[in-house]
Amino acid sequence: MLGLMQDWPLLVHKIIDHAALYHGGREVVSRSVEGPIVRTDYRAIAARARKVAHALDRLGIRLGDRVATLAWNTARHIEAWYGIAGIGAIYHTLNPRLFPDQLVYIANHAGDKVLFFDATFAGLVEALAPRLPGIELFVCLTDAAHLPKANIPNLVAYEEFIAGADDHFAWKEFDEHTACGLCYTSGTTGNPKGVLYSHRSNVLHAFIAGQADAMGLRAVDCVLPVVPMFHANAWAMAFVAPMIGAKLVLPGARLDGDSLCELLTGEKVTMTAAVPTVWLALLHYLEKTGKTLPDMKRVLIGGAAAPRAMIETFEKKYGIAVVHAWGMTEMSPLGTLGTLKPAIAELPYERQLDYKVKQGHPPFGVEMKIVDDDDRELPRDGRAFGRLKVRGPAVAKAYFRGEGEGAFGPDDWFDTGDVATIDADGYMTITDRAKDVIKSGGEWISTIEIENIAVGHPAIAEAAVIGIAHPKWDERPLLVVVLKPGLHATREEMLAYLSGRIARWWMPDDVVFVDAIPHTATGKIQKMALRERFGQYRLPTAAA
Numbered sequence: 220m221l222g223l224m225q226d227w228p229l230l231v232h233k234i235i236d237h238a239a240l241y242h243g244g245r246e247v248v249s250r251s252v253e254g255p256i257v258r259t260d261y262r263a264i265a266a267r268a269r270k271v272a273h274a275l276d277r278l279g280i281r282l283g284d285r286v287a288t289l290a291w292n293t294a295r296h297i298e299a300w301y302g303i304a305g306i307g308a309i310y311h312t313l314n315p316r317l318f319p320d321q322l323v324y325i326a327n328h329a330g331d332k333v334l335f336f337d338a339t340f341a342g343l344v345e346a347l348a349p350r351l352p353g354i355e356l357f358v359c360l361t362d363a364a365h366l367p368k369a370n371i372p373n374l375v376a377y378e379e380f381i382a383g384a385d386d387h388f389a390w391k392e393f394d395e396h397t398a399c400g401l402c403y404t405s406g407t408t409g410n411p412k413g414v415l416y417s418h419r420s421n422v423l424h425a426f427i428a429g430q431a432d433a434m435g436l437r438a439v440d441c442v443l444p445v446v447p448m449f450h451a452n453a454w455a456m457a458f459v460a461p462m463i464g465a466k467l468v469l470p471g472a473r474l475d476g477d478s479l480c481e482l483l484t485g486e487k488v489t490m491t492a493a494v495p496t497v498w499l500a501l502l503h504y505l506e507k508t509g510k511t512l513p514d515m516k517r518v519l520i521g522g523a524a525a526p527r528a529m530i531e532t533f534e535k536k537y538g539i540a541v542v543h544a545w546g547m548t549e550m551s552p553l554g555t556l557g558t559l560k561p562a563i564a565e566l567p568y569e570r571q572l573d574y575k576v577k578q579g580h581p582p583f584g585v586e587m588k589i590v591d592d593d594d595r596e597l598p599r600d601g602r603a604f605g606r607l608k609v610r611g612p613a614v615a616k617a618y619f620r621g622e623g624e625g626a627f628g629p630d631d632w633f634d635t636g637d638v639a640t641i642d643a644d645g646y647m648t649i650t651d652r653a654k655d656v657i658k659s660g661g662e663w664i665s666t667i668e669i670e671n672i673a674v675g676h677p678a679i680a681e682a683a684v685i686g687i688a689h690p691k692w693d694e695r696p697l698l699v700v701v702l703k704p705g706l707h708a709t710r711e712e713m714l715a716y717l718s719g720r721i722a723r724w725w726m727p728d729d730v731v732f733v734d735a736i737p738h739t740a741t742g743k744i745q746k747m748a749l750r751e752r753f754g755q756y757r758l759p760t761a762a763a
């Protein structure tokens with residue numbers, strides 16, 4: 220027998236309609252790409268999103284067509300998302316930090332028909348345009364006065380594009396399983412792979428992310444997603460904030476400490492989210508200037524492991540609670556969040572920190588398990604590590620156009636490519652990416668754990684551990700570190716610092732000091748590049 224409840228389709232544009240009706244005057248503040256800080260609200264965004272929908276419809280964009288965006292977090296970008304999705308077309312976020320060849324591959328693979336871009340990227344778009352034959356119209360997210368003088372065919376200013384369009388244009392009707400958004404993962408192995416979100420998965424994911432022990436956003440909150448919309452949906456913020464009625468502050472192109480601090484303080488931001496490298500820079504800026512963030516209550520750190528020292532500095536020095544989160548593009552992206560369970564919240568602070576450095580526990584809507592090489596489930600004892608598998612209504616079941624089939628197992632269990640432990644309380648700890656793990660004498664060494672401890676040394680800004688070939692042990696760890704400006708440390712001091720904090724056989728065989736550690740387009744340490752750079756490195760322990 221079926222239930223007798225309504226089949227109310229979970230469609231993304233219903234979120235912006237809800238926001239317009241019940242939180243219509245709630246502000247959305249952007250640092251515009253043109254320069255000044257501009258203010259709008261959910262009512263205006265919803266109306267302009269309908270104009271975008273109408274303008275695209277007039278152009279001939281139909282259900283299932285891909286419309287790319289190459290843009291920073293701004294109100295216009297959000298309007299474009301909702302407008303595109305509202306006619307059943309698919310917003311496809313392009314990551315401007317990728318190399319031009321990768322962008323060309325991705326846009327052509329996706330079959331993008333229109334490209335919305337920020338003026339910042341005019342030069343890039345000019346160079347790409349001849350290689351993107353499928354794109355019929357290039358829309359620069361600005362007004363006619365600021366339209367860059369670039370040699371881009373079929374170029375129009377966004378404000379001209381939507382001028383005259385109907386702000387009451389009716390959304391199209393379609394099934395909630397209809398594709399809504401497309402985002403490619405950086406594809407460290409093989410070509411980039413497209414994750415195709417549906418309306419249903421995006422709406423459910425916003426519900427999941429909004430839960431009190433997940434992001435815990437409320438209408439009284441003011442959120443600043445530093446994490447770009449082109450990085451896994453800005454971790455759902457563009458959906459959760461309007462769903463809840465929280466004020467949204469969008470940082471545009473300027474993500475440096477000074478610009479962020481101005482917005483965080485000036486707009487009284489209570490919650491923000493970004494990858495650790497952004498916080499590294501912001502904390503450095505705060506230390507240098509002596510500034511504080513009096514309104515900030517919570518910071519979400521994810522995309523790469525949040526080191527203990529970073530969590531401690533935010534919490535003890537600035538009184539800002541850290542929520543450490545893990546996820547991936549394939550998961551929309553949230554997988555786990557490190558909010559404290561009651562028994563852990565009662566522990567002394569130092570013990571709580573042991574849990575905060577873990578990646579957290581899954582909210583309802585995410586299932587996870589760890590398995591061995593034969594796909595047998597491993598115990599949840601905090602010690603056994605294995606490949607982390609996940610499933611849920613906001614987890615991918617395939618990549619766009621059938622790429623990367625191997626990651627999707629039977630019963631929808633998706634292999635994350637991460638190696639992890641799960642403890643008895645359900646807290647998951649990522650010990651490595653499967654491809655970065657160091658195998659020494661048949662045992663695994665967690666590079667992430669060593670890195671997290673190494674950056675606790677007061678002179679160290681950033682650390683990476685990679686495996687170097689070793690005649691006896693197959694591989695041994697090499698610690699690569701970047702010093703904080705003006706500070707100094709020696710190899711021996713680094714090793715002494717680690718001694719007693721990690722297992723003896725995990726101790727790096729050597730330490731090298733470098734000026735900078737390379738990062739991927741989504742802010743992760745580029746281990747592959749480091750492995751190439753130190754490919755011929757000879758460890759002092761590798762005697763001839």
Ligand code: ADP
Pocket residue numbers: 403404405406451520521522523524525543544545546547548549552578635636637649651652739741743
């Ligand atoms: P890409 O692979 O395209 O950079 P993702 O942002 O989807 O994009 O990356 C997901 C991966 O990032 C995860 O599989 C995991 O390895 C890593 N990651 C994300 N959050 C964390 C975290 N809190 N701690 C450690 N690793 C993390």
